Amino acid sequence: MLPDEQLLEAAERFGTPLYVYDAREIDAALARVRAAFGDARVFYAMKANSNFAVLRRLRAAGVGFEAVSPGELARARFLGCSGDEVIVNGPAKTPQEYALGGEIGATFVVDREEEVERVPAGARVLVRVNPALDVSTHDHLATGAPVSKFGVRLDRVAATVAAARARGLHLRGLHVHIGSAIRDASDFLAAFERLAGLASTVGELEVLDVGGGWGVDADLAGIARAAREAQAAFGARELWVEPGRYLVATSGTLLTRVVGTKETGRRFVLVDAGMTELLRPMLYGATHPVRPLWAGADAGLFDLAGPACESGDLLARDVPLPEPAVGAVLAVGQAGAYGAVMSSTYLSRSRPAEALWDGEWRLVRRRERPEDVWRAELDAETVTA
């Protein structure tokens, strides 16, 4: 996390709630990925943080993108991405995504057997495998479990691959992504072993895409070793990876100001950010480190409560703090992934500003104004479709 003075300067200059990113942390995370995975091709899962400043920085470093929505595809096209730079993924792609992905010549991930008939003729494709594994993460973050909606069942992969080849698609290889915030390399090892078990029925492949899902302190070397073994089983020339969280989580911090304090059955510090700015604690019980940006003796444990009229609107529990004064700033760490992108306009709240530190502060998304939030409603009065 950036030093206190720098964070306070940003809060002063751009206001709160504010997301700040340290560009050097993104570079460092990418360097760690490359050190562990060697010549594997890196496709950043844009869903983690699709701010153009982040995308541009990663693209300049030679990273491609994985897009899972029409909006993300539109962002990739806006940046001028094409061909091998983009993977189109998602369990329920719409005609709009097939058209947009086809236009830029992206590689499509076939997520179910019938999709072989939906992707544009001649498209490059990967077939996503559901390895039917329960992994060590929150239920909402598991994507390769027997009950997950993602991927093709192990016993239907060979038939899906054959159908793709029969339709004349350019079948590049297989894809697997078992979930998010997974720290234990053994979960990946188990998934990649199941994948490798398909080698005898599927035959040689060009590409093996092992997805992302690595927690910020995951054992990258162990995951890479397991991925290389699976790659060898298929004789695949290329290994692809799709990290989202790992590349951006630690670069980001949410800055929020103290609005007041309150004591009921618990001791609260009330702040100007909550579930509408950072949903992860409410959505999947995620925990984020919290640092007060003021000095003082420890005054006990506080729950960080946001401004929403929702009891679950808590950013953190039992945070040790010095006595909070109105206007003091708190830094909520590891908020660079699935933070700003999940912010919402619930309660007609304006989404927060975002700033990037790269030797100096740069505003990379201005704070929304109330009229940004209701503009589409006023537009509806003059537009018919």
Ligand SMILES: Cc1ncc(COP(=O)(O)O)c(C=O)c1O
């Ligand atoms: C297919 C796919 N690839 C990559 C990712 C990135 O995951 P993470 O941010 O945990 O690395 C996701 C996220 O869920 C995904 O669905």
